[in-house]
Amino acid sequence: MHIRFAVPADPAYPGRVAAVLSGVRLRRFGWIGAVLAAVGALGLVVARTSGWGGRFTTLWLALLVGGVLSMLYAPWVRWRARRRSAGYAVEGGYDITDDNIMMRSGSESGGIAWDGVARVEETPEFWIVYVGRMPATVIPRRLMSAGDDETLRAFMAGRGLLTPR
Known part of the structure; x- marks a missing residue:
């Protein structure tokens, strides 16, 4: 297998990559926030309807506010990542072989050996490549030909x- 394609200097591309990678890393904050907000809301309802309402109202309110803030943290980080990375648009490319994934961006280049890849997650726009438990890089699917996309899918x-969807 040998897949080679270019990445144009699109100002929106680095922001999309940053948003995808930060979204993967921050997914748990949404779940934790939802649980905290639900516990806080349930506690407030029970405290208001029962006789012991005044003692723990501050605790339930703190859980509710903390949960909402935790749910808003990931979208805020993705928004900041998109905004901050928009100026990093440079031409680049990918050279994917049976042995490794080589990436070039401007004058910088780097690679990841397939032996070090733990798993790959599929999104409509990217293949998210994990080394260990952390997402290490993305492979832009929309910049590949359909044949190369299928070849890479079969290889992985x-x-x-x-990973199954």
């Missing part, structure tokens, strides 16, 4: 790297 499925 053969190695057992694709």
Whole structure:
């Protein structure tokens, strides 16, 4: 397998990459926030309807506010990542072989060996490549040809790297 394609200097592209990678890393904050907000809201309702309402109202309110803030943290970080990375648009490219993924961006280049890849998650726009438990990079699917996309999918499925949706 040998897949090679270019990445144009699109000002929106670095922001999309930053948003995808930060969204993966921050997904748990939404779940934790939802649980905290639900517990806080339930506690407030029970405190108001029962006789012991005044003692723990501050605790339930703090849980509710903390949960809402935790749910808003990930969208805020994604928004900041998109805004801050818009100025990093440079031409680049990918060179994907059976051994590794080589990435070039401007004058910088780097690579990841397939032996170090733990799993790959699929989104409509990107393949998210994980090294260990952390997302290390993305491969832009929309910049690849349909044939290269299927070839890469078959290669990753053969190695057992694709996670089920």
